[in-house]
Amino acid sequence: MIDGVVFDKDGTLFDFRASWGGWVQRLLGQIAVDDAHADALAVAMGYDRETQDFVRTSPVIAGTAMDISAVLLPLMPGMDQVGLAAVLNACAQDAVMAPAVPLRPVLAALRARGLQLGLATNDSEGPARAHLNAHGIADLFDFIAGFDSGHGAKPGPGMCLAFARTTGLAPARVVMVGDSLHDLEAGRAAGMRTAAVLTGIAVAADLAPHADVVLPDIGHLGAWIDSLR
Template identity: 35%
Template sequence: MTWKMSKTIKAILFDKDGTLIDFDKTWAATNRKGALIAADGEPELADILLNECGTDPVTGKTRADSMFAAANASEIAAHMVIHGSPIEHGKLVRLLDQIFIDGAESPWPICDLNSLLDKLTGAGLTLGIASSDGEASIRRTVEVLGLSRHISFVAGYDSGYGPKPEPGMINAFAAHLGVSPAEIAMVGDNGHDMEMARAAGAGAAIGVLSGTGTRETLTQLADVLVGSVADLPALLADR
């Protein structure tokens, strides 16, 4: 797809997992813990739930656009209940939200994020994060990585803007800044991120290949693909 990003981009909205932080290194153990909790401690059922939600029980790798890769805690919990979890949905959502908050204590950054975000804000861009994770977990990740001074907006699935791939998170960021969605670039690693950008009329949908998405799953949805967010300064310089 031809890159349509214009010179009018004033802000970047980042996905978090797979985009700013390494998905498998950060979440493989947490996802396994969540599956075991959902299975009420039964290892065989935990492996089934883990696989059904998109993570290989042996390698810990997560599939593109799977539940763990793209869904929120409520959606993951519902999927686990369908596939055999004996835990009531509402209770399981609360349990998963908490383990995702706990998992935010040990994020693995994709690159030197402080240096990267310094370059982007130095170029006059305002930055935000929109994730299918809960807002508390996102904010804790930002704090742990020392990125608070760079991030002016945070949206999670429970922030009241609607879930991905609905356009609400981008629209809320635009309203927060007083700009048009067409002046915002969305950067993410899976189809939900790109679909959200399309739904909101964002100025660009930039796919990164550092997460669970692949060239095959992202090519038809993204305006441009880059290896990781580390490539953004050079990409923007070429506008």
């Protein structure tokens, strides 16, 4: 039986390439001093400006704002890591997110099954709430946490365990849903089931060894949960 679902955000609720490619381009427009500098910053972030795509090792995929600022900092003289992370968060707050599926119907259908829903993202909590509010789905979540919410970042289990504490659910009766190894490792470390989705950068072969199931997107999650019941 599954009583609750913890979702990752980027690459899970929202299509990763469609959402964060635009963010990188806007960020480069803000912080790069010239085109060569923009190229160097893009390489550090694992983003190919020509193909407008991410490499599978990009820190943007599963890293925090502090992780991303750490790789950019050597290319940003005169800035400190905390200040640069604040610039990244300010840009992320206004990022235009592309839903991976029609989110409200899918999430509402899960709630109609009696499931409690949480969000555990390595994004900062402020931008995460802004993205959920922009798509009219924040009210469907019982728990929302970012890496800066006091529970640690993934792949640590802190956010997943905080969801279980907040809702009073046993971790074994919760599924963690994500598009990256960080998500799946966090869920496993918390004693939860794990479901991988393919709306991020990772492919099924990367995720399958760490997941109870690999789904095309979260629109298939309800049927899988029903099959367990």
